[in-house]
Amino acid sequence: MKFENFGLGIVKGLSVAIQYVWRHALVTQYPEQRLNISRRSRGNELVWSRERCTGCATCAKACPQGVIEIVTATDMTENKYKVETYRVDTGYCIQCGLCVEACPYDALFMGYSYERAKYRRAELVQTNDELLESPQRPVSGYFHPDIAKKLPKQTLLIEKIVEKRK
Amino acid sequence: MEPISAGALDIIQPTYWPGNYWWHWLFYTVVVIVFMLVMVIGAIYFERRAMGKMQTRLGPNRTGPFGLLQPIADAVKVLLKENIVPGVADKIVHFLAPVIAFTPVLLIFTVIPFQNGAMLADLNIGILFIVAVSSIATVGVFMAGWGSGNKYSLLGAMRNVAAVVSYEIPMVLAILGVVMVTGSLSMNDIVNAQNIPNILVQPLGFLLFFTAACAEINRSPFDLMEADSELTAGFHTEYSGMRFAMFYLVEYAEAIAMSAVISTLFLSGWRGPWLPPWLWLIIKTFFVFFLMIWVRTIMPRVRIDQLMGLAWKFLFPLAVINLFATAIEVLAWPDASQWIFVGVNIVLAGALVFLGSRLFKTGLGRVEV
Numbered sequence: 001m002k003f004e005n006f007g008l009g010i011v012k013g014l015s016v017a018i019q020y021v022w023r024h025a026l027v028t029q030y031p032e033q034r035l036n037i038s039r040r041s042r043g044n045e046l047v048w049s050r051e052r053c054t055g056c057a058t059c060a061k062a063c064p065q066g067v068i069e070i071v072t073a074t075d076m077t078e079n080k081y082k083v084e085t086y087r088v089d090t091g092y093c094i095q096c097g098l099c100v101e102a103c104p105y106d107a108l109f110m111g112y113s114y115e116r117a118k119y120r121r122a123e124l125v126q127t128n129d130e131l132l133e134s135p136q137r138p139v140s141g142y143f144h145p146d147i148a149k150k151l152p153k154q155t156l157l158i159e160k161i162v163e164k165r166k
Numbered sequence: 167m168e169p170i171s172a173g174a175l176d177i178i179q180p181t182y183w184p185g186n187y188w189w190h191w192l193f194y195t196v197v198v199i200v201f202m203l204v205m206v207i208g209a210i211y212f213e214r215r216a217m218g219k220m221q222t223r224l225g226p227n228r229t230g231p232f233g234l235l236q237p238i239a240d241a242v243k244v245l246l247k248e249n250i251v252p253g254v255a256d257k258i259v260h261f262l263a264p265v266i267a268f269t270p271v272l273l274i275f276t277v278i279p280f281q282n283g284a285m286l287a288d289l290n291i292g293i294l295f296i297v298a299v300s301s302i303a304t305v306g307v308f309m310a311g312w313g314s315g316n317k318y319s320l321l322g323a324m325r326n327v328a329a330v331v332s333y334e335i336p337m338v339l340a341i342l343g344v345v346m347v348t349g350s351l352s353m354n355d356i357v358n359a360q361n362i363p364n365i366l367v368q369p370l371g372f373l374l375f376f377t378a379a380c381a382e383i384n385r386s387p388f389d390l391m392e393a394d395s396e397l398t399a400g401f402h403t404e405y406s407g408m409r410f411a412m413f414y415l416v417e418y419a420e421a422i423a424m425s426a427v428i429s430t431l432f433l434s435g436w437r438g439p440w441l442p443p444w445l446w447l448i449i450k451t452f453f454v455f456f457l458m459i460w461v462r463t464i465m466p467r468v469r470i471d472q473l474m475g476l477a478w479k480f481l482f483p484l485a486v487i488n489l490f491a492t493a494i495e496v497l498a499w500p501d502a503s504q505w506i507f508v509g510v511n512i513v514l515a516g517a518l519v520f521l522g523s524r525l526f527k528t529g530l531g532r533v534e535v
Contacts, residue, residue: 013464
């Protein structure tokens with residue numbers, strides 16, 4: 001005979017519920033505590049390196065959305081192209097990463113940061129210096145396994161994150 | 167009964183107060199109102215934190231240290247909001263409903279002893295007064311349902327009336343068992359007579375009373391009248407601002423009041439070692455409230471026919487049998503040790519719950535509408 005139908009079911013449920021009181025909570029106190037995203041994460045905003053870029057525009061040709069706009073001028077003294085404008089409309093970017101794969105000089109990366117929401121549509125169009133790598137815009141490991149190795153390990157929810165005391 | 171020194175008792179007897187009863191009345195009125203507001207704020211915080219813990223969440227922890235100010239922040243927010251009255255509402259009824267729902271809860275606390283004799287009024291029919299007065303809150307809820315001019319409000323209120331009318335019966339029968347064992351209707355005498363807490367002497371009575379009380383004050387799993395997945399918010403759908411705050415207050419105040427009644431009737435109220443009596447009452451009240459939270463966390467909401475079936479087919483027969491068994495024990499062996507009845511009653515409670523569960527069926531007696 002099963003006693004679950006005679007009140008034991010409720011007792012079992014109660015005992016399960018009370019066990020969870022002593023477990024740590026599976027939630028993150030978001031602004032103070034952040035989880036590391038996966039090393040294999042593709043990332044979002046493009047990070048562009050002015051030093052390595054030769055202005056060949058391979059990325060612009062590879063882009064299926066056509067959001068990369070690149071304007072170059074010839075620098076006769078150094079005998080190379082000088083990039084005058086490198087503009088990406090991230091509002092249209094689909095984060096496919098084809099430009100990163102296409103770049104023959106490793107001058108383009110996907111970004112690793114994830115809090116890149118903007119207040120204005122115009123802010124999504126990023127030009128020149130806005131695209132450079134900075135502490136707020138680290139590069140992701142997409143198509144660059146050597147970078148991926150150096151990224152912090154992904155934190156999982158089951159790893160203990162203590163409640164922040166105020 | 168443990169002897170209480172005459173000096174301690176003199177202070178709390180109303181006749182010894184200056185100005186006779188008036189200062190006593192004023193003091194305990196203020197104490198009851200402040201006690202209840204503080205307890206409600208504590209209860210809201212405690213419930214949200216405890217439920218969060220059981221669901222591997224944290225609960226509110228942003229406002230103030232450990233989120234302790236969250237209920238106050240919520241109260242301020244809801245008080246500052248606009249008070250919207252529907253155009254089709256019965257204005258006077260709509261206006262009076264929260265007040266009528268709120269007052270009885272305060273009245274319950276007038277007869278709950280915080281110490282030996284420390285209460286607003288030591289009525290010799292204390293528990294009867296509680297049963298009578300706590301039902302008035304239902305009138306307020308029904309007025310809210312009717313006055314809102316909204317079908318969901320009315321449905322929720324009708325469900326509440328049905329639940330309260332049904333669950334009043336097993337609840338009163340469970341109380342009668344306690345009254346028989348202790349031999350008094352006065353809350354203070356009931357506490358004084360409990361050398362063994364009544365939860366041991368009347369285990370089935372405690373379970374019945376707890377279930378019926380949960381249903382009476384619409385705690386989950388019996389929160390059918392504000393079943394948000396079916397009736398938006400039940401009777402307080404059309405309430406906003408301060409009057410909604412009143413209903414929210416009533417919900418928790420009723421839970422606290424019922425917890426206090428349960429701890430007085432079954433857990434020997436203010437009696438306990440080491441700590442001061444009022445602290446014991448608060449601790450026991452919060453313990454019973456924690457039981458309600460605990461049950462709320464694990465149980466899904468029942469259907470309306472299951473709610474009615476549980477009252478009439480399960481709780482009512484068990485309460486009657488429990489009452490008869492208690493009456494026989496009290497009449498046949500008045501001088502026997504209570505500890506014998508503790509054992510007998512626990513076995514009886516187990517057997518009756520088993521039998522009742524075995525015979526309990528819902529879905530019979532179909533009504534075509």
